[in-house]
Amino acid sequence: xxxxxxxxxxxxxxxxxxxxxxxxxxxxxxxxxxxxxxxxxxxxxxxxxxxxxxxxxxxxxxxxxxxxxxxxxxxxxxxxxxxxxxxxxxxxxxxxxxxxxxxxxxxxxxxxxxxxxxxxxxxxxxxxxxxxxxxxxxxxxxxxxxxxxxxxxxxxxxxxxxxxxxxxxxxxxxxxxxxxxxxxxxxxxxxxxxxxxxxxxxxxxxxxxxxxxxxxxxxxxxxxxxxxxxxxxxxxxxxxxxxxxxxxxxxxxxxxxxxxxxxxxxxxxxxxxx
Amino acid sequence: xxxxxxxxxxxxxxxxxxxxxxxxxxxxxxxxxxxxxxxxxxxxxxxxxxxxxxxxxxxxxxxxxxxxxxxxxxxxxxxxxxxxxxxxxxxxxxxxxxxxxxxxxxxxxxxxxxxxxxxxxxxxxxxxxxxxxxxxxxxxxxxxxxxxxxxxxxxxxxxxxxxxxxxxxxxxxxxxxxxxxxxxxxxxxxxxxxxxxxxxxxxxxxxxxxxxxxxxxxxxxxxxxxxxxxxxxxxxxxxxxxxxxxxxxxxxxxxxxxxxxxxxxxxxxxxxxxxxxxxxxxxxxxxxxxxxxxxxxxxxxxxxxxxxxx
Numbered sequence: 001x002x003x004x005x006x007x008x009x010x011x012x013x014x015x016x017x018x019x020x021x022x023x024x025x026x027x028x029x030x031x032x033x034x035x036x037x038x039x040x041x042x043x044x045x046x047x048x049x050x051x052x053x054x055x056x057x058x059x060x061x062x063x064x065x066x067x068x069x070x071x072x073x074x075x076x077x078x079x080x081x082x083x084x085x086x087x088x089x090x091x092x093x094x095x096x097x098x099x100x101x102x103x104x105x106x107x108x109x110x111x112x113x114x115x116x117x118x119x120x121x122x123x124x125x126x127x128x129x130x131x132x133x134x135x136x137x138x139x140x141x142x143x144x145x146x147x148x149x150x151x152x153x154x155x156x157x158x159x160x161x162x163x164x165x166x167x168x169x170x171x172x173x174x175x176x177x178x179x180x181x182x183x184x185x186x187x188x189x190x191x192x193x194x195x196x197x198x199x200x201x202x203x204x205x206x207x208x209x210x211x212x213x214x215x216x217x218x219x220x221x222x223x224x225x226x227x228x229x230x231x232x233x234x235x236x237x238x239x240x241x242x243x244x245x246x247x248x249x250x251x252x253x254x255x256x257x258x259x260x261x262x263x264x265x266x267x268x269x270x271x272x273x274x
Numbered sequence: 275x276x277x278x279x280x281x282x283x284x285x286x287x288x289x290x291x292x293x294x295x296x297x298x299x300x301x302x303x304x305x306x307x308x309x310x311x312x313x314x315x316x317x318x319x320x321x322x323x324x325x326x327x328x329x330x331x332x333x334x335x336x337x338x339x340x341x342x343x344x345x346x347x348x349x350x351x352x353x354x355x356x357x358x359x360x361x362x363x364x365x366x367x368x369x370x371x372x373x374x375x376x377x378x379x380x381x382x383x384x385x386x387x388x389x390x391x392x393x394x395x396x397x398x399x400x401x402x403x404x405x406x407x408x409x410x411x412x413x414x415x416x417x418x419x420x421x422x423x424x425x426x427x428x429x430x431x432x433x434x435x436x437x438x439x440x441x442x443x444x445x446x447x448x449x450x451x452x453x454x455x456x457x458x459x460x461x462x463x464x465x466x467x468x469x470x471x472x473x474x475x476x477x478x479x480x481x482x483x484x485x486x487x488x489x490x491x492x493x494x495x496x497x498x499x500x501x502x503x504x505x506x507x508x509x510x511x512x513x514x515x516x517x518x519x520x521x522x523x524x525x526x527x528x529x530x531x532x533x534x535x536x537x538x539x540x541x542x543x544x545x546x547x548x549x550x551x552x553x554x555x556x557x558x559x560x561x562x563x564x565x566x567x568x569x570x571x572x573x574x575x576x577x578x579x580x581x582x583x584x
Contacts, residue, residue, distance in 0.1 A: 016376065017343075024373035031366035032359060104357030105367075107324055108414060111351060112374040114323045114340045273325040 021113060021122035029096060029126055038092040039134055042085040042175075043141075049081025050142035054149025061154040074157040075167045076235035078146025079139060082171045086178050086230060089131050090199040093182030096123055097265075098192040110274045120187055120266045127183050128176055135175025139234075143168045163236040170233035170247055177254040178203075178226060184261025187269050203227055219243050229254055275299050275453045276321060276422060281330035283316055283477075290316045291477040293330070298455045298472075300421070303448045305468030305485070306457035307561060313477035314457040315353070318426050321455075322351050334422055346375040346418030352425045356407035360400030364391055364410050367399060368417055377418055385413040404431035412443070423447055425456040429463060441467050461561045473561065496521075496529040497536055500549035507545050514539055525549065 029035050057077060064072065097120075100106035113119050143157075150156035159165045186195040207225045210218040222228055223243055229250035245253060276298035283291040291313040298304045308314050319325040321332050323339035332338065334349055342348050358367050368382045386392045389409040394402070399410065408431060415423055425444070429437045444467055448454045458464050464471065464485070471488050473481040481488055498521055501507050508518050511528055514535070521527035528536060533550050540547050 020373055020376055024370045027366060027370040027373060028359075028362075031363065031370070032361045034361065099359060103359045104354050105359055107319075107322070107353055107357060108371060109374075110324060111322045111349075111353075112346050112371055114342065114345060273319070 018118070018122070021118060022125055024112075025096075025122045025126040029130065032099070034095055034099075035092060038088050038095075042088045042134065043138060045084040045088070046081035046138045046142045047145055049084070050078040050146035051149060053077045053080060054146040058149060058151040058154045071237055072155065073235050073237040074147065074150055074155055075143065075164050076231075076237065078143050078150075079167065079171050079234040081142055082135075082139060082174065082234060083227065083230065085135070085138060085175055086226070087200065087203065089135070089175050089179040090182040090203070091196055092131070093127050093179040094186040094192060094195040094199060096127055097183055097186035098190060098195050101190045102192055107274055116269045117266050120183075120262065120269055123183060124180055124262055127179050131179035132172055132176035134172075135179075136169065136172030138175070139168050139171030142171070157236065161236075166247060167234050167236050170230075170251065173251055174226075174230040174233055174254065177251070177258045178230075180258035181226075181254070181261050184258060184263070184265040187265025188261065224253055226254060226257065275335065276455060277333045277336075278317070278321070279331045279333075281317065281320060281332065282328050283313075283320060283325065284328050289477055291320070291327075294474065294477065294479050295330075296472045296479060296482050298422070298453045299470070300453045301448055301451050302469040303444050303454045303456060303467055304470045304472060305464035306455060306472050306474070307461065307464055308457075308459065308474040308480075310459055312474050314459075314474065315426055316477075317474075318351070318353060318424055318455075318457060321424060322349065322353065324353075344375045344418065346371065346377065346420065348418070348420050349422045349424070350415030350418060350420040351423070352408070352411040352415045352428055354426070355404060355411060355431060356399075356402070358399045358407065358410060361398055363396050363398055364402075364413075365395040367410065368413060371414055371417055375418055381417060381419070385416045388416060389413045405433060405436050408432060408436070412440070420452070422453045423455065425454075427457055427459070429458070429460070437463075496527045496553050497531065497533055498525050498549060498551045498553050499528050499536060499547060500525045501540070501545060501547045503545055506543070507540060507547070510539055510543050510545065511536060527553075 054077075057072075057074075061069075100109055109119060110116055143159075147156040147158075157164050159168065182195070182199050185198050186192075189195040189198055203226050207222060207227055210222050210225070223245050229245060232244045232250050233247045244250075278297070279295050281291055281294040282289070294313070294317065306314050306317070316325060320327050321334070321339070323345075334342065339345060339349070364386065365382060368385065369379075371377075372379070372382055383392065383395075386395045389412050391406065391409055391413060394406065399407065402410065408428065412425070412428065415425070425440075428440050428444075432440060441463075444454050444456055448469070456467065468485055470483065471481065471485055472479070473488070499507060499511075504524070504526060508526055511526075511531060512518055514531065516528050516530040516536075519527045531539075533552055537547070537550055540550075
């Protein structure tokens with residue numbers, strides 16, 4: 001059909017298509033500065049809260065009463081900073097999708113890969129992997145830093161103690177699943193501001209509204225809220241057992257959040273005009 | 275080559291494109307001409323598989339866009355100026371596109387060199403001028419060395435030197451045997467660049483063919499005739515099948531006969547002529563008369579509203 005004077009392009013097997021898409025999405029993610037800023041911010045708040053918690057508890061241990069000492073969770077207290085990281089990973093997850101709409105690059109992206117579901121799947125692989133790796137690294141670092149700062153007589157936790165490794169691993173899992181949930185929301189909403197607002201709304205605003213309602217109504221719903229689940233997943237000692245899901249059930253529910261958002265987002269991505 | 279068949283696209287209650295059929299053959303520049311909001315960008319987005327047609331089909335080299343395994347190697351497009359993340363460098367923008375279609379790294383340097391951005395390849399695109407953004411868009415289109423190229427208003431925002439560069443680039447790409455499809459609302463630009471024209475108004479095809487035919491067919495080119503005995507000249511020409519209209523006070527606008535025939539007829543009857551000149555309308559005039567007709571014609575159809583252009 002055409003006589004081409006330019007050098008031929010490199011060819012490779014169709015089987016390599018998936019890993020090429022992954023590499024492309026990774027290139028997109030690592031070549032914008034917002035990615036590194038958000039990860040940096042996560043590190044600062046997560047490790048910062050762990051350090052402050054460890055130091056403060058050690059300093060104030062003598063003021064704790066018996067009940068407080070009995071329910072003290074040295075693991076959970078050093079992982080509290082992950083709550084802020086959950087908000088920040090949401091921004092990263094949203095931007096991976098919404099920045100493409102904001103800048104118009106979505107058209108280049110979809111023209112290069114007309115099978116659109118594969119685009120979202122590749123983004124999910126990259127966001128999921130990055131947020132899991134970073135989440136686990138931060139969770140373990142925060143745990144180790146916090147335990148190092150917890151001074152006797154305040155107790156500190158060891159990874160070998162029951163439930164501790166599960167809680168620390170859980171911190172990274174929460175980050176990964178919420179990053180994917182945010183990515184899916186952005187595929188649905190398509191605007192950075194709208195998607196971030198929706199994400200923060202689900203994480204922060206809905207629980208606050210629920211708490212103003214009668215507890216007989218709000219309690220059965222609250223235990224399904226992401227912040228509540230993440231609290232359970234990153235704790236060893238949990239108060240009020242009946243009103244919470246188990247850590248494993250919680251992980252499953254967060255997984256469903258991510259799956260539902262990505263499923264709806266993927267469906268809309270395929271159906272809608274770009 | 276691109277083949278568009280009975281393409282229709284509706285947005286809620288407006289019809290952006292109506293039963294549009296045309297072809298973009300290889301080896302020539304095909305201009306896509308129409309007023310703003312006539313459906314040019316919508317049509318191009320549908321060709322690129324970005325918008326879904328309500329009816330009709332589009333094939334590129336005989337296949338639908340969705341079925342192209344490595345679309346960038348077959349179709350390249352500049353759809354919007356600066357549809358690029360401002361925080362990313364030109365090189366990285368091309369890199370992620372190249373990776374999706376398995377295009378070698380050295381090709382990135384080649385296209386950057388080709389469009390004159392090699393020096394600023396590592397600079398963030400947010401600092402680029404509109405013209406540089408346009409050049410990067412053209413580099414993305416050329417990345418996969420495709421045989422089919424689409425450019426939506428490629429000279430928008432370019433300086434005269436840039437416009438000349440684009441014009442020569444488009445002709446050069448066509449001369450290499452590629453199918454080049456370029457939209458514009460600037461008739462003068464098309465007159466200089468395009469070999470063929472697809473003209474649309476309100477989303478419907480008005481004309482398709484060579485630029486020369488388009489001008490000849492649509493504006494009734496005529497011959498201007500002046501002489502001392504205009505009445506006799508008019509009668510003589512009319513009896514030979516010409517149609518005559520007054521062209522100002524002292525001239526006739528003759529159509530249906532060419533200058534040789536008119537000269538012969540006048541000579542036979544010993545009628546003196548002071549002027550015998552063919553009048554070719556400009557592409558601009560042809561376009562205006564055509565789209566004007568189309569607006570009047572479609573003005574009665576209640577279901578057609580001018581779609582908002584992008």
